[in-house]
Amino acid sequence: MRCLKHCLVLAGLLAALLPREALALDNSDCYTCHEDKALTKKGAGGKAISLCVDQAKYGASMHASNACTSCHADITEAPHPEPFTAKPVQCAACHAKAVSSYRASIHGVARQAGKLNAANCDDCHGRHDILSPGAPASPLRHENQAAVCGKCHQEIMNELRNSIHGKAMKHGAPDAPTCTDCHADHQIGGLKAVSPLKVAEDVCSRCHASARFNARYNLPMDRVTTFFASYHGMAAKFGSNRSANCASCHGYHNVLPSSDPRSSVNKANMVKTCRKCHPEANENFSFGKIHLDENSVADTGSRINWWIRRMYLLMIAGVIGGMVFHNLLVLRRKLIAIWRRKDRSVLRMTLAQRIQHILLLTSFITLAITGFALKYPDSWVRFLVGSNEDVRRLGHRAAAIVMLALAVYHTFYIIVTKEGRGLLKDFCPRWKDVLDVFGNLRYLLFPRQPKPAFARFGYAEKAEYWAVVWGTLIMGLTGIVIWFKMSITEWAPRWVIDVAITIHYYEAILAVLAIVVWHFYLVIFDPDVYPMNTAWLDGRVSEHWYREEHELDRKSLPGSVVSSPQEESDDTPSGSAGA
Numbered sequence: 001m002r003c004l005k006h007c008l009v010l011a012g013l014l015a016a017l018l019p020r021e022a023l024a025l026d027n028s029d030c031y032t033c034h035e036d037k038a039l040t041k042k043g044a045g046g047k048a049i050s051l052c053v054d055q056a057k058y059g060a061s062m063h064a065s066n067a068c069t070s071c072h073a074d075i076t077e078a079p080h081p082e083p084f085t086a087k088p089v090q091c092a093a094c095h096a097k098a099v100s101s102y103r104a105s106i107h108g109v110a111r112q113a114g115k116l117n118a119a120n121c122d123d124c125h126g127r128h129d130i131l132s133p134g135a136p137a138s139p140l141r142h143e144n145q146a147a148v149c150g151k152c153h154q155e156i157m158n159e160l161r162n163s164i165h166g167k168a169m170k171h172g173a174p175d176a177p178t179c180t181d182c183h184a185d186h187q188i189g190g191l192k193a194v195s196p197l198k199v200a201e202d203v204c205s206r207c208h209a210s211a212r213f214n215a216r217y218n219l220p221m222d223r224v225t226t227f228f229a230s231y232h233g234m235a236a237k238f239g240s241n242r243s244a245n246c247a248s249c250h251g252y253h254n255v256l257p258s259s260d261p262r263s264s265v266n267k268a269n270m271v272k273t274c275r276k277c278h279p280e281a282n283e284n285f286s287f288g289k290i291h292l293d294e295n296s297v298a299d300t301g302s303r304i305n306w307w308i309r310r311m312y313l314l315m316i317a318g319v320i321g322g323m324v325f326h327n328l329l330v331l332r333r334k335l336i337a338i339w340r341r342k343d344r345s346v347l348r349m350t351l352a353q354r355i356q357h358i359l360l361l362t363s364f365i366t367l368a369i370t371g372f373a374l375k376y377p378d379s380w381v382r383f384l385v386g387s388n389e390d391v392r393r394l395g396h397r398a399a400a401i402v403m404l405a406l407a408v409y410h411t412f413y414i415i416v417t418k419e420g421r422g423l424l425k426d427f428c429p430r431w432k433d434v435l436d437v438f439g440n441l442r443y444l445l446f447p448r449q450p451k452p453a454f455a456r457f458g459y460a461e462k463a464e465y466w467a468v469v470w471g472t473l474i475m476g477l478t479g480i481v482i483w484f485k486m487s488i489t490e491w492a493p494r495w496v497i498d499v500a501i502t503i504h505y506y507e508a509i510l511a512v513l514a515i516v517v518w519h520f521y522l523v524i525f526d527p528d529v530y531p532m533n534t535a536w537l538d539g540r541v542s543e544h545w546y547r548e549e550h551e552l553d554r555k556s557l558p559g560s561v562v563s564s565p566q567e568e569s570d571d572t573p574s575g576s577a578g579a
């Protein structure tokens, strides 16, 4: 007896020490009563509500491993007291995200506003038989879903079933839309008040813009593009709330092919459809092409359109092309006249320097265009590069190789050749350049100030030269890191590549803007040299201009100790004689 008493005390102690779960009620405790098909309770109006839980269905559901009390958390003992009214189940305890997205939906809002007929979780998901929405037997699966929503939206369900979309669904088309394809699943909101753009872009285009989709169902490829090219589409894109969207003409739940006499876009109904918004619409207005295909020649209207378009394209090419041709001839004459001017006697760039400059400018421009084509594939750059990514990438890399090879050659040139050493010496920054910056600013800002005199290269040219050196180094280094990202990430973290991409992008912007703002001003837009300083073509500049801008470079000016060379063949670098 005493032994038994001790045992009981010990067992009690052990039970108190055990974790709570061990004491939690087992599902079998509940099934003893709730598996009984006859167990019912009188609901409102005296109707019998079944209290039976189908063990097989529950066992197959997503919650099979849940304890009954994980949802019915208010039940702490079995049997529970009778009569018994359970507290509503809180799905949010485990599905906070789903619940909050649902609460924001039209159903959730309606429910919180006390319209109790609006959907609750179990209206769509069920209770004890909840399956994953994609599972074949789930009521929410694609092909079954209309029936779930149709419990409350019966008319719409019927309309959808009779539409081309419903028929496609019945025939097993995997892409046929059901309710949540157009309305989104938990975020279900009305589509009535949304902008036409949203319906066109987010609802119908999801399927009808896809080339693969249209090929699969043998549908015209261009319906979405022609809509956005039309007046209605453009107005929708620019925010019009009155413009037509796909659904204004085709309907939404009752979409039918235009060949079906019941379709809102069948000839018989077109006037009515347009009159929804154009009250005076007549047959001529309504029967015109809506999805106007620029290349179609199917009927008289399209053919006339086609010819007019061709005529204009020809006219634009002819007229503008002719203008360009004419003005190029004028420009050529004037450039020749400038070239022939007697005083173009100062040699500014040797042949070797001009070749380097041409290589630099072609590789730079190619790099800029192909580079920005990557960042802005939809911009005008596309017209220069085409939409082929491989072409763009190969072009970028080829130009990069040219530029880096040029950089290597140039280094060799300024170290090894006499001409190059002279160039380097004249590009070398000096204290005078700093004084020149201030001197020049004073001259530019205030009247009656003396103009500073410059040697072969003033501070402007020096800054530019060293900027190119710097830019090539940075762009070359980061470019190589991006190019060889796989090898680099073998020993460096991924962010190294990301940082390199950022530097490469912003340095490119800096370089392109510097060229446009600084270099193009100096050699093109400066009124003294306009339309262009042509030294990069034939090496020469006018003595008059050179005296103005570089009067301290006596070596290059005629009449000084070392006069300028006479022939192209014996080009000597100006100013290098002293090196």
Ligand code: HEC
Residues within 6 Å of the ligand: 025, 029, 030, 031, 032, 033, 034, 040, 041, 042, 051, 068, 069, 072, 075, 077, 078, 079, 080, 082, 083, 084, 085, 086, 087
């Ligand atoms: C001894 C039999 C018995 C056991 C064991 C039992 N129940 Fe019940 N349960 C009933 C009866 C009878 C009712 C109806 C009570 C009434 O009419 O108010 C009921 C009602 C309920 C209700 C519905 C209350 C409502 O609001 O309508 C829930 C939920 C419930 N039980 C859950 C459980 C769970 C979970 C367990 C296991 C932990 C369990 N029951 C164990 C007999 C039982």
Ligand code: HEC
Residues within 6 Å of the ligand: 027, 030, 031, 034, 050, 051, 052, 053, 058, 063, 066, 067, 068, 069, 070, 071, 072, 086, 087, 088, 089, 122, 127, 128
């Ligand atoms: C995923 C959560 C969940 C689990 C797990 C769960 N239930 Fe329910 N149960 C519900 C919901 C939801 C209701 C409807 C009432 C409500 O909304 O609170 C409900 C209602 C009931 C009812 C009232 C009759 C009915 O069908 O409306 C009984 C009885 C019941 N549950 C028993 C059980 C038993 C027994 C188990 C374990 C085998 C169980 N439940 C497990 C969510 C759950």
Ligand code: HEC
Residues within 6 Å of the ligand: 091, 092, 095, 097, 098, 099, 102, 103, 107, 119, 120, 121, 122, 123, 124, 125, 133, 134, 140, 180, 185, 186, 188
């Ligand atoms: C109007 C019908 C409807 C109601 C009401 C509803 N759901 Fe859903 N639920 C869906 C649909 C439809 C899906 C997604 C189907 C799909 O993506 O294939 C879904 C998906 C889910 C999922 C899957 C995970 C996810 O978020 O993708 C969970 C969990 C879920 N719902 C919980 C809830 C809860 C909790 C409530 C109540 C607060 C609720 N649902 C109310 C229709 C509904």
Ligand code: HEC
Residues within 6 Å of the ligand: 062, 063, 066, 070, 071, 089, 090, 091, 092, 093, 094, 095, 121, 122, 125, 127, 130, 131, 132, 133, 134
């Ligand atoms: C005690 C926690 C808990 C509660 C309460 C709960 N669930 Fe779940 N639910 C789960 C778990 C666990 C899963 C399985 C998740 C998995 O396997 O991805 C699940 C899965 C689901 C899924 C399938 C999700 C998917 O991704 O396929 C739906 C739908 C769902 N629950 C709805 C509900 C609804 C509706 C309620 C309220 C009536 C509810 N749940 C209450 C724990 C819970």
Ligand code: HEC
Residues within 6 Å of the ligand: 146, 149, 150, 153, 156, 157, 160, 165, 177, 178, 179, 180, 181, 182, 183, 190, 191, 192, 193, 199, 203, 247, 252, 253
């Ligand atoms: C092909 C896309 C599509 C499908 C599929 C679809 N809807 Fe709609 N639905 C719409 C559009 C678009 C609107 C709003 C049109 C408007 O008023 O401008 C709408 C409006 C509604 C409305 C508001 C009342 C009304 O008739 O204007 C309800 C309710 C609705 N849909 C429920 C459903 C249900 C339930 C299903 C599934 C049986 C469903 N929808 C299937 C596109 C669709």
Ligand code: HEC
Residues within 6 Å of the ligand: 106, 107, 110, 115, 117, 118, 119, 120, 123, 124, 148, 149, 150, 151, 152, 153, 179, 180, 183, 188, 189, 190, 191, 192
């Ligand atoms: C339990 C009934 C019920 C079920 C099931 C149900 N709904 Fe609803 N739904 C409503 C009610 C009620 C409203 C009206 C809310 C209001 O007036 O604010 C509504 C409103 C809507 C609206 C907004 C209509 C508008 O005026 O713009 C859409 C869209 C919608 N439901 C779609 C669906 C879809 C999709 C499903 C299935 C996944 C579904 N509903 C399932 C009851 C239900």
Ligand code: HEC
Residues within 6 Å of the ligand: 164, 165, 168, 173, 175, 176, 177, 178, 181, 182, 203, 204, 205, 206, 207, 208, 217, 219, 246, 247, 250, 251, 252, 255, 256, 257, 258
């Ligand atoms: C989830 C994909 C999907 C969405 C979203 C969708 N459709 Fe469709 N649509 C289809 C499929 C699939 C067919 C092809 C049915 C067939 O021919 O078998 C179709 C056919 C059509 C047709 C008939 C073409 C013909 O002549 O056979 C029209 C018109 C149409 N859809 C308009 C719309 C409009 C308007 C919307 C937006 C309110 C829309 N669709 C949204 C999938 C979709």
Ligand code: HEC
Residues within 6 Å of the ligand: 200, 204, 205, 208, 219, 220, 223, 224, 227, 228, 232, 244, 245, 246, 247, 248, 249, 250, 256, 257, 258, 259, 265, 289, 290, 291
């Ligand atoms: C202003 C009215 C109007 C708008 C807006 C409109 N359509 Fe159409 N659509 C028509 C008419 C009329 C036809 C039939 C004659 C034709 O082929 O041009 C048609 C034909 C079609 C067809 C070919 C199948 C058939 O029924 O002949 C599809 C698919 C289609 N439209 C989809 C769309 C989509 C998707 C949008 C939105 C991006 C859209 N439509 C916008 C009027 C419109």
Ligand code: HEC
Residues within 6 Å of the ligand: 231, 232, 235, 242, 243, 244, 245, 248, 249, 270, 273, 274, 275, 276, 277, 278, 285, 286, 287, 288, 290
């Ligand atoms: C949902 C409303 C709506 C529907 C339906 C609609 N339109 Fe329009 N449409 C507009 C609006 C808004 C404008 C721009 C303002 C205006 O002209 O009244 C417009 C402009 C036009 C224009 C260009 C006129 C101009 O001023 O440049 C044509 C052409 C046109 N619609 C043809 C049609 C045809 C044909 C139909 C029937 C197949 C149709 N629309 C159906 C709303 C609609």
